Amino acid sequence: MLDLAACCAPIRREPLDPADARVLAEAFRALADPVRLQLLNLIATSAAGEVCACDLVEPVGKSQPTVSHHLKVLREAGLVEADKRGTWVWYSVVPHRLDELRRVLARR
């Protein structure tokens, strides 16, 4: 799992070495797809704070394997968490991960 807290000061404030640039790019790459942004949005704006994966396929208009793939990318980027309860998997956002990305973009 990529660790942003241990990595990157705001890029408008301090020098960024190549290794940290790779970690950061990997994090932003998770946000660089419209389907993943929609999934993240659906999960983040849900009233319960979590959404069953079964309710994420139809809204984004992609196949079940494709949605599963994108959820995996979001998971590996640390942006969402999966909680398996019986047959269903419930997804929720990891707020501090998005906060860390905000921090990296802060003004100098």
Add this chain to the structure above:
Amino acid sequence: MLDLAACCAPIRREPLDPADARVLAEAFRALADPVRLQLLNLIATSAAGEVCACDLVEPVGKSQPTVSHHLKVLREAGLVEADKRGTWVWYSVVPHRLDELRRVLARR
């Protein structure tokens, strides 16, 4: 040029329609490459607030065409501006573009 201000409320706060998701994803895609993050960092942290393109090739360790390509991507994403002065081109960041991306990631 993609327009974030006219597009996207914070994705943790309001629903995100597919068209806006595409615009947003395009913006984040510009940040999803280590070379571009390094270039953005070099420009943003420069004392003068702008950097000659000629001083951006060596630090990132890529060929001149590759650097030129990445600068174009950053330009088309609205994250940097280019100012041609004689033989040289000076690059500076567009602060409000990065601020808009921060806003999109804000908490609900």
Add this chain to the structure above:
DNA sequence: GATCAATATCGACGGTAATCGATGTTGCTC
């Protein structure tokens, strides 16, 4: 334990992006 439903994984295909050498373009200088 056989069946069914929800997810994940696999394999393959098509598109896109990163990279670089070669070449084009622009502007300076003598």
Add this chain to the structure above:
DNA sequence: GAGCAACATCGATTACCGTCGATATTGATC
């Protein structure tokens, strides 16, 4: 205007990514 330097574009190559059908896995139910 010839030569040179900075930068952009082109063409080709390679690698990666999104997508989906098919299949495997897991867990619930009867």
